[in-house]
Amino acid sequence: MAKILEGLLNLQTIERQLTLVKAKLKTRQNAVAFQQRRIEQAQADHLALQDKATQRRKDADGLELDLKTKEEQVARYRIALNTAKTNKEYSAILTQINTIKADNARIEEEVLRIRVEIDSVGAEAQKAAQQVLHEQERLKEVQATNTAELDKLNAMHSELAAKRQEAAKDVARDILATFDRLSEQYEGEAMAAIEIHGKRPPFEYVCGGCYMGLNAEHANALSSPELDQVRTCDNCGRILYLPPKAAKK
Ligand SMILES: [Zn+2]
Structure with missing residues (x-):
């Protein structure tokens, strides 16, 4: 193979490893930030559940207050019942009492339902608090392994x-x-092998970088080492080379 291309392929091999190491470094650096975001999310979840439990407790307390007022109303109506002067008045008061009692039964049921809900939200909040601790522990682990791994990388x-x-x-x-510009553009892959398709002439030539068809002229020129020149793909611009096996033909 021509000398220039040999030098470039050597560079390409190193560039590819370098790109990989850079990507790994980036992943590692992101890992800490990612874990910090997980902690924030867990804390937000925990807070939301605590808020929900507080709100539901307030709801239940409000209903119980309402219930107390209504029970006092019933007590007053019972006294009135004893002093009712007519049957009509008596039955009117009794109807009032029954209406309020039916209401109260519904409220009691609702309070009970909310108390059960508060218990389950409380349990969820406890789990969420555990999750926060877990994520914080995880951050310590990530930081510890990251330091060693970052040093290595x-x-x-x-x-x-x-x-x-x-x-x-x-x-x-x-x-x-x-080469540098292409390497930047194509994530460390500045070069592309020419792929040769077909069993006998006329062969078809394809750029191994972008898979577009190539003029035979590129392959012909590159198979003469004495030309020692750089040729680029007409479509993607990558530096073309003939893989050793193809070059022997
Ligand atoms: Zn190409």
Whole structure:
């Protein structure tokens, strides 16, 4: 293979590893922020349940107060019942009493229902509080493992960066600029192998980066090492090369 491409492929190999290490570093750095968000979410859930329990307690207390007032009303009506002068008056008061009592039965039922609900919301709130503690513990673990892992990845990163710098020395400045730009654009994949399809001529040539058809001229030129030139895909712009096996043909 031509010298320029050989240098670029070497650079590409290092660049690919470097991109991987950078991605891992980013994931690790995100892990702490992610866990912090989980804690915040758990705290918000816990608070919401506590608020709900407080609100329902207020509802129940209000209803019980209402119930007390109504029971006092019933007591007053019972006294009135004893002093009723006519049958008509008596039965009117009795109807009032029965109406209020029916109401009270409904309110009592409602209070009971709310108290049960408060118990279950309370249990949920307790679980949510546990979840907050769990997420906080998890953050400590993430931070502990992260420190070790980040150290390791940072060391790998500097090692690869040094290797890349060394490999870049063999590449002409303008070609390196093209490579860097493409590498940035395609997440570390600045180069694309030419794929050759078909068993006999005329072969079909495809860019291994974008899978668009390529002019045969690219493959022909690249199979002559003495030309030693850089050719890029007409569609995606990646630097083209012939994989060693294809180049032998
Ligand atoms: Zn392409």
